Amino acid sequence: MDRVELGGLVTANPVWVGSSELTMTLAGITACVDAGAGAVVAKSVNESAAARRQLDIADYAFVAADGSVRPPGAGMPGDGLLNRSxxxxxxxxxxxxxxxxxxxxxxxxxxxxxxxxxxxxPEAAARIGRAMASVVPAVELNIGAPHGREARAVRQLTEVDGVTDAVRVVRSAVDVPLFVKLPGQASDVVALARAARAAGADAVGLVGRYPGFLPDLDGGAVLGSWGAWSSPGCLPMSLYWVSKAFRQLDVPLIGTNGARTAKDVLRFLASGARAVEVVTALWIGGPAALRVMVDGVSGIGEDFVGSALAGTREYGDVPPPPSPAWLPYTARWTSSGR
Structure with missing residues (x-):
């Protein structure tokens, strides 16, 4: 896909850079632009001095598949990221x-x-959104921040009424496209997306990172606290909600949490997203990783969006396979002692 229209915003491609410390300065943002991003989401702000002070205790740990922990700057492809920000x-x-x-x-x-x-x-967010709308073509409202479970200065909304009220207040103040980023840890994320759309969201981002905790087995915990978790293993979880929202709702979708490669971006698109925000891949691979992803989705047609849903059935409509898929596993166990 070489041109994307999403909620009133037009971008050159569907690979966007999500909000992070990488987009916290003019130099960081322009580096993402130069690397070929379709769009860049600048680092989040809000009205709280406490939320700004929390950046002083930011920390990052990359977790390998075997559970070993690498320090900031040493992440490898395939690692999970546990961070506090x-x-x-x-x-x-x-x-x-x-x-x-x-x-x-x-x-x-x-x-x-x-x-x-x-x-x-919400009222403070509306004031900030109104000011931002004078200098940017669109505003992202993040109500799915995983740190909202730990830091009082930010909120994670997981109930329909809260989403409706917050989006409606901010929507009334923002006269450019408003994109709402939702959490993945909620009883019904599709219901949250429906509420955000009804309250005025032009597009919905699915889904925010998950809360995480990892003991270091030396009497403490990695980072010394709880944090936010993302990894390639989160990809199917994110795609679950993207695909469900695509099937049930009429709202443009932005995929987040789990895309590290061009193939991952394609899977988001096939599940129904029209754009995909990436961050951790850039922590690990730098700007070159972004260029590889952009090149990997070039030429994909509009009809690719949501294409995976065409052959996807509800459980009750799935025909039994010729041989039960569990049979090889039980055979291995029952024959192992003979």
Whole structure:
């Protein structure tokens, strides 16, 4: 896909860079633009000084498949990422200047730069969104931040009424496309997406990272606390909600959490996403990883979006296979002692 229209925003390709410390400065954002991103979501802000102070205790650990932990800067493909983070440490007026400069740079190269708000107080988010809308072409409202379970300065909304109220308040103040990022840890993420759409979201992002915890087995825990978790293993979990939302709702979808390769991006698209935000792949592979993903989805047609759903059945409609899939496993166990 070499051109994407999503919720009123047009981008050159579906591979977007998500909000993170990599997009917290003008230099970081422009590096993503130069690497070929379809769009860049700037680091989130909100009204809380406490959320900004939390960045002082940010930490990152890459976890290999065998459970060994690598320090920041040493991540390898296939690693999971457990981290603790905060929001950009900048006054809003200064941040608006950065966003304006970043968007001028990106727009000239076909790459829009979005503002991002991690929800604290909905009324404050509306005020920030109104200000951002004067300098960016779209705003992302993150109500799925995993740190919302640990940090009082941000919120993770997992109930329909809360999503409806927050999105409606921010929507009333923002006159550019509003994209709402939802959590994956909720009883019914499709219901949250439906509520966000009904309250005015132009597109929905599915899904935020999961809360995580990992003992170090030396009497403590990796990072010394709880954190947020993402890994290639999260990909099927994210695609579950993307595919369900695509089948049940009429809302443009943005995939997040689990895409590390071009094949992963394609799987998001085949599940119904029209764009995919990536972050951890860039922590590990740098800007070159982004270019590989962009090249890997070039030429994909519009009809590819949601194509995996055409052959997907509900459980009750799946015909039995010729031989039970569990049979080889039971045979291995029952014959092992003979």
């Amino acid at each position: 905060g929001l950009a440490q900048v006054d809003l007026d200064d941040w608006l200047g950065v966003l304006a400069d970043a968007n001028a740079y990106g727009s000239a190269r076909g790459c829009p730069v979005l503002g991002s708000i991690t929800l604290g107080d």
